[in-house]
Amino acid sequence: MATIKDIASYCNVAVSTVSRVLNNHPDVSADTREKVLEAARRLHYVPNNSARDLALQQTDSIGLVVRGAENPFFMPIIRAVEKSCEEKGYTMVLHQISADADEVEEGARLVTSKRLKGLILLGGRYDYTHEDASAFGAPFVCCTYTNHFGDLDLDAYSSVSIDDKAEACRAVKMLIDKGHTKIAILLDAARDRSVSERRFRGYCEALAEAGIPLDEGLVCETVDDDMESALERIESLIVERPDITAIFAITDTLAIAAMKAVDNAGRSIPSDISIISIGGIAMSLCTTPTLTTLAQPQALIGEKAVEILVDVLEKAAPNSHIRLETTLRPGGTVGQVHSGDLA
Amino acid sequence: MATIKDIASYCNVAVSTVSRVLNNHPDVSADTREKVLEAARRLHYVPNNSARDLALQQTDSIGLVVRGAENPFFMPIIRAVEKSCEEKGYTMVLHQISADADEVEEGARLVTSKRLKGLILLGGRYDYTHEDASAFGAPFVCCTYTNHFGDLDLDAYSSVSIDDKAEACRAVKMLIDKGHTKIAILLDAARDRSVSERRFRGYCEALAEAGIPLDEGLVCETVDDDMESALERIESLIVERPDITAIFAITDTLAIAAMKAVDNAGRSIPSDISIISIGGIAMSLCTTPTLTTLAQPQALIGEKAVEILVDVLEKAAPNSHIRLETTLRPGGTVGQVHSGDLA
DNA sequence: GTGAAAGCGCTAACAA
DNA sequence: TTGTTAGCGCTTTCAC
Numbered sequence: 001m002a003t004i005k006d007i008a009s010y011c012n013v014a015v016s017t018v019s020r021v022l023n024n025h026p027d028v029s030a031d032t033r034e035k036v037l038e039a040a041r042r043l044h045y046v047p048n049n050s051a052r053d054l055a056l057q058q059t060d061s062i063g064l065v066v067r068g069a070e071n072p073f074f075m076p077i078i079r080a081v082e083k084s085c086e087e088k089g090y091t092m093v094l095h096q097i098s099a100d101a102d103e104v105e106e107g108a109r110l111v112t113s114k115r116l117k118g119l120i121l122l123g124g125r126y127d128y129t130h131e132d133a134s135a136f137g138a139p140f141v142c143c144t145y146t147n148h149f150g151d152l153d154l155d156a157y158s159s160v161s162i163d164d165k166a167e168a169c170r171a172v173k174m175l176i177d178k179g180h181t182k183i184a185i186l187l188d189a190a191r192d193r194s195v196s197e198r199r200f201r202g203y204c205e206a207l208a209e210a211g212i213p214l215d216e217g218l219v220c221e222t223v224d225d226d227m228e229s230a231l232e233r234i235e236s237l238i239v240e241r242p243d244i245t246a247i248f249a250i251t252d253t254l255a256i257a258a259m260k261a262v263d264n265a266g267r268s269i270p271s272d273i274s275i276i277s278i279g280g281i282a283m284s285l286c287t288t289p290t291l292t293t294l295a296q297p298q299a300l301i302g303e304k305a306v307e308i309l310v311d312v313l314e315k316a317a318p319n320s321h322i323r324l325e326t327t328l329r330p331g332g333t334v335g336q337v338h339s340g341d342l343a
Numbered sequence: 344m345a346t347i348k349d350i351a352s353y354c355n356v357a358v359s360t361v362s363r364v365l366n367n368h369p370d371v372s373a374d375t376r377e378k379v380l381e382a383a384r385r386l387h388y389v390p391n392n393s394a395r396d397l398a399l400q401q402t403d404s405i406g407l408v409v410r411g412a413e414n415p416f417f418m419p420i421i422r423a424v425e426k427s428c429e430e431k432g433y434t435m436v437l438h439q440i441s442a443d444a445d446e447v448e449e450g451a452r453l454v455t456s457k458r459l460k461g462l463i464l465l466g467g468r469y470d471y472t473h474e475d476a477s478a479f480g481a482p483f484v485c486c487t488y489t490n491h492f493g494d495l496d497l498d499a500y501s502s503v504s505i506d507d508k509a510e511a512c513r514a515v516k517m518l519i520d521k522g523h524t525k526i527a528i529l530l531d532a533a534r535d536r537s538v539s540e541r542r543f544r545g546y547c548e549a550l551a552e553a554g555i556p557l558d559e560g561l562v563c564e565t566v567d568d569d570m571e572s573a574l575e576r577i578e579s580l581i582v583e584r585p586d587i588t589a590i591f592a593i594t595d596t597l598a599i600a601a602m603k604a605v606d607n608a609g610r611s612i613p614s615d616i617s618i619i620s621i622g623g624i625a626m627s628l629c630t631t632p633t634l635t636t637l638a639q640p641q642a643l644i645g646e647k648a649v650e651i652l653v654d655v656l657e658k659a660a661p662n663s664h665i666r667l668e669t670t671l672r673p674g675g676t677v678g679q680v681h682s683g684d685l686a
Numbered sequence: 687g688t689g690a691a692a693g694c695g696c697t698a699a700c701a702a
Numbered sequence: 703t704t705g706t707t708a709g710c711g712c713t714t715t716c717a718c
Contacts, residue, residue, distance in 0.1 A: 003711055005712095013689085016691095020713095028687070028688085029688090049393075050396035070422075070625065075413070079439050082437060082438070083439075093436075114392070227628055260631055283415065283596075285603075286570055286602070288602065359705065362698085366697080370704085375704085391695050394710090398696045
């Protein structure tokens with residue numbers, strides 16, 4: 001395998017000259033530049049990243065820590081992150097951890113062990129402390145979440161996310177507009193200081209604005225990453241509370257589980273029970289009826305995350321926070337509440 | 344950040360001694376070994392992989408090329424591969440390409456540019472030639488597929504897969520046993536020398552054994568990775584061929600699309616049309632009715648792939664081929680053909 | 687504009 | 703059993 005040394009001797013120049021050319025340094029004559037480039041091509045030169053990284057005391061790796069990797073929602077984001085990294089000359093190092101693992105610890109470990117330049121976190125907590133932030137030891141961007149419950153300064157980290165509370169509120173309002181008042185919410189945990197809590201607050205806000213009192217019995221805490229147990233929980237909810245006419249699921253997977261549960265209970269969608277969620281996974285196009293959901297721009301989320309991180313890394317740009325919007329993907333799971341329940 | 348040099352001077356030994364200890368070479372006294380290990384711990388030593396790789400002229404990276412990364416079936420496999428790589432001290436380099444990209448070209452590029460030690464390919468073609476194999480320039484294992492249509496020697500590559508033909512045959516037989524004779528098959532392309540073709544042959548075999556003539560009008564070629572277009576194709580199939588009473592889908596995603604299509608056509612599952620597939624993705628547990636599918640051991644596939652590759656890499660073990668079996672995951676999409684169709 | 691040389695952290699002869 | 707040293711491929715002063 002050809003090295004810059006080979007190119008140098010082939011061209012009768014010094015290795016430093018070759019290095020300059022290869023790194024686009026300006027102080028090289030057009031002649032030598034051309035000569036070197038030509039030789040590199042002819043010799044099938046492939047840069048040795050190990051050597052480069054060693055000399056530069058760094059790597060070109062960006063870590064992507066995905067918490068709750070079973071979640072199909074993340075797949076298109078992972079894909080976009082990898083693609084963007086590739087395009088910008090970085091290598092994505094993927095690390096998938098279970099939903100109950102500590103992404104701060106894992107991320108920090110990854111940064112030191114793999115000498116990562118930066119970190120993108122998918123599906124993390126919303127309550128990082130200053131210690132958490134400094135534990136990473138590298139710039140990081142929170143992807144799909146922000147630090148609403150933490151005490152981080154806005155310039156201590158970056159984020160790309162939707163406005164969880166507002167979008168949840170929007171979803172629930174759509175149900176309310178159809179006449180629903182007995183609206184259940186499906187989430188991981190209402191007070192887990194994470195996405196669940198943010199969306200729960202949006203749910204509460206929508207109810208409050210409509211003058212509907214919060215009914216704790218309609219709050220269903222389950223486990224997003226275990227469809228079977230989620231199914232069970234939702235089934236008992238439906239049995240216990242036959243007055244429910246609508247369900248807001250904070251993710252598509254929970255919504256799909258809910259659809260199954262509703263069916264198991266012998267009720268139909270949307271005539272008996274309406275369902276709406278936030279997500280936009282491909283699979284939810286194939287439910288029957290098609291799931292009505294607020295679709296997140298998954299690929300865009302991934303692209304933006306890399307873009308921000310690279311700017312921070314290369315241009316020493318300040319950390320930034322991007323708020324993306326969802327798009328209503330109309331389906332057939334939301335209907336007018338039927339008269340019997342209006343009584 | 345501490346280096347072996349720091350450890351060496353801290354312990355008053357030579358760097359080579361430290362290196363020996365760190366690499367578990369036997370020729371070090373227990374005393375010094377302990378001393379060095381202790382110092383490494385105290386100094387928070389983290390090995391510099393770039394330096395190590397440069398000295399050793401290699402990396403500890405294993406590439407994972409995933410063709411058709413939209414496929415949710417691959418996710419658990421990717422996860423398992425990453426986990427196994429981690430455990431064995433390798434770094435997984437993920438590269439996701441579209442279903443119509445050339446994994447040989449991409450894989451080969453990846454091997455040289457990232458200096459990979461080995462390659463795992465997910466969802467590739469079944470017809471590699473000798474040139475393809477040598478193009479990779481590194482040991483590789485075909486994951487979820489084999490080289491049935493290629494001319495590769497068994498010792499030129501490794502593979503972990505199910506017996507596509509036999510499993511497809513098994514699935515179709517289950518339909519035949521329920522009295523079905525008008526069985527459609529959903530695949531990418533019947534003669535694409537890939538998984539589709541293997542499973543198509545299993546379908547043909549099952550029909551042949553039951554004395555059912557192959558009806559080309561029941562062969563539905565669609566696109567697995569685009570649910571919307573798949574949906575369309577299947578819908579028109581159902582409309583054109585009202586005599587269909589059962590569908591064998593070569594993947595769960597196609598089966599789920601089929602369920603939607605059947606519903607759109609106003610038919611019901613399984614009373615009008617039965618469906619079975621090969622896959623086992625989590626989401627198919629939440630269809631209504633639950634999808635009947637032959638579930639592949641996804642995590643195991645990933646683990647085995649890494650295991651084989653690492654053995655080839657470290658122990659110079661010969662290439663090997665593992666054939667895994669599916670497990671019938673009973674659902675509610677397969678039923679007895681109803682009398683009207685038996686006529 | 688170009689070359690010589692040092693050094694990044696580590697491994698592996700080779701000596702002792 | 704341990705130390706000395708060369709060198710992996712590359713970048714970057716510092717001379718010229």
